[in-house]
Amino acid sequence: MTSDKQRKRIVIKIGSSSLTSMNGELSRRKLEKIVEEVVQLKDDGYDVLLVSSGAVAAGYRKLGCLTRPEGLPEKQAAASIGQGLLIETYSDLFISHGYVASQILITRSDFSDESRYDNARNTINVLLDRGIVPIVNENDTITMEFLKFGDNDTLSAKVAGLIDADQLIILSDIDGLYDSDPRKNENAELLTKVNEITPEIEATAGEPGSSVGTGGMKSKIEAVKITMASGISSFIGKSSTAGIIYDAVYNNAVGTYFEPQDTISNLNQKKQWIAFNSGPEGEVTINHSATESIIENQTSLETSAVHSVNGRFKKGAVVKIFDMNGDEIGLGVVNYSSKALDQLVNQADIDLEKYQKAAIESEQLVCLLDTNALVGV
Incomplete structure (x- = not known):
């Protein structure tokens, strides 16, 4: 186990499709899989923070909707139900393994105001130092559409920079970044390691692949650009793969690893805030x-x-x-x-x-x- 001064910080972004069943409801089985892998990392001495989607997906059926709502009031009402269900399930599962989870709901304005940005970092640092597993999500219940981050891929990258994480793991419904769209080209090849986001790579990014989630590979690439500028390694892999989180941390997973080039001038906390959050x-x-x-x-x-x-x-x-x-x-x-x-x-x-x-x-x-x-x- 690593010492406090050497503990590495891992941010894990979990999309709605990684948490919900075929009919769109919260899947306890999928959450159990995620929590068990996080517990493995915690037992190994890592600090872990989750950026978890799933509030709207977990709540809309309880609201009486048969399909995911399109209107903002309905989405926010579903999120107000789902946020409680989501954190309750996470909390129960982590407590069963001897760990405590906390909930942090963030809006974009919390990042655009420097004092609130600093306060968020200080709060999360205390939680991580005490061995807590912070679970972060955008506050979908109150956030206006034009003030949203847009997706949790972007939020996870900004949170990774906020806490000086060592690695961001983005779980998806696809194995990683391919040289072309694998849904259209059966000969598409998985890119296992990327050191630079080129125009060619950005051109391969597609639209959302799941009816439950909101982000696609394009948003994931934008997130990776933020982490690379901040000197943080990233990984994109398929959430359903056994051991994907644990293996990604130990560089044994099938997926795409993004490593910042040594020539990149990593941005310090102040410059990260100016570049990505200030408004x-x-x-x-x-x-x-x-x-x-x-x-x-x-x-x-x-x-x-x-x-x-x-x-x-x-x-x-x-x-x-x-x-x-x-x-x-x-x-x-x-x-x-x-x-x-x-x-x-x-x-x-x-x-x-x-x-x-x-x-x-x-x-x-x-x-x-x-x-x-x-x-x-």
């Missing part, structure tokens, strides 16, 4: 020379490099950074409000001694062109 409040366009400097050297953005300001924001807000061609090149936390920056750009009557800092310090800046893993995220 930019305005825009700054910079001149050509500053663009080259940011891309090549990751230097601070000086106020003299700012060409124009768009939007209204306060000091400390995250803004998008554009070049003179209108291409987005990065994100950063500004040292000045939009009003102050605009005055500096237009050389208005302003106390220059009061504005001696750079517009954005290098440690508060994320260049989206710094690594292929960040492009398009």
